[in-house]
Amino acid sequence: NAGVMQNPRHLVRRRGQEARLRCSPMKGHSHVYWYRQLPEEGLKFMVYLQKENIIDESGMPKERFSAEFPKEGPSILRIQQVVRGDSAAYFCASSPTIGLAGIEETQYFGPGTRLLVL
Amino acid sequence: LAKTTQPISMDSYEGQEVNITCSHNNIATNDYITWYQQFPSQGPRFIIQGYKTKVTNEVASLFIPADRKSSTLSLPRVSLSDTAVYYCLVGGEDSSYKLIFGSGTRLLVRP
Numbered sequence: 001n002a003g004v005m006q007n008p009r010h011l012v013r014r015r016g017q018e019a020r021l022r023c024s025p026m027k028g029h030s031h032v033y034w035y036r037q038l039p040e041e042g043l044k045f046m047v048y049l050q051k052e053n054i055i056d057e058s059g060m061p062k063e064r065f066s067a068e069f070p071k072e073g074p075s076i077l078r079i080q081q082v083v084r085g086d087s088a089a090y091f092c093a094s095s096p097t098i099g100l101a102g103i104e105e106t107q108y109f110g111p112g113t114r115l116l117v118l
Numbered sequence: 119l120a121k122t123t124q125p126i127s128m129d130s131y132e133g134q135e136v137n138i139t140c141s142h143n144n145i146a147t148n149d150y151i152t153w154y155q156q157f158p159s160q161g162p163r164f165i166i167q168g169y170k171t172k173v174t175n176e177v178a179s180l181f182i183p184a185d186r187k188s189s190t191l192s193l194p195r196v197s198l199s200d201t202a203v204y205y206c207l208v209g210g211e212d213s214s215y216k217l218i219f220g221s222g223t224r225l226l227v228r229p
């Protein structure tokens with residue numbers, strides 16, 4: 001059973017370009033979460049999606065960032081007109097049901113996409 | 119979710135036991151304590167979870183005193199491959215799905 005897959009693993013963009021990050025959850029998982037990690041910091045929640053629905057995007061910047069999880073295919077985190085401050089590692093996690101903090105092995109994380117904006 | 123405080127970094131040598139303590143003074147009655155491990159260039163990985171007293175699995179032990187205001191992750195006989203960042207999280211079944219990671223503890227295991 002493959003784990004959470006993310007691609008690309010590394011992405012380099014120039015300021016003003018678009019970045020598309022993809023996440024394929026574990027088989028049977030219909031809940032997806034995106035987190036961002038700046039250097040030397042912990043992960044910060046961005047958005048929580050279920051198939052075809054955005055449940056909570058409170059951690060995502062209001063502008064330039066969007067996320068989707070279509071009925072078919074991976075979840076996509078899209079960053080338009082990237083700026084240098086967007087450089088970070090972006091992690092996707094998935095769970096079979098809602099992944100609450102008090103439940104063991106609640107969310108399974110992918111290896112992340114490291115975005116570098118030049 | 120309760121705020122947690124951990125040492126920024128720790129050094130150890132191969133074969134030693136490592137204990138990492140996390141403070142969570144405002145832990146709620148329904149909160150569990152969960153530890154994650156993150157290797158460089160990888161996502162966090164669940165290690166262990168507990169509510170009170172002691173929990174042990176094949177990877178680590180977790181000690182939680184009666185007042186639950188702190189917890190200690192114990193790694194027996196560490197190896198070089200245990201070099202990682204260790205995060206302590208608290209939350210309960212009625213908590214958010216927004217896992218809150220602090221800055222974690224960077225453990226460096228030396229030969």
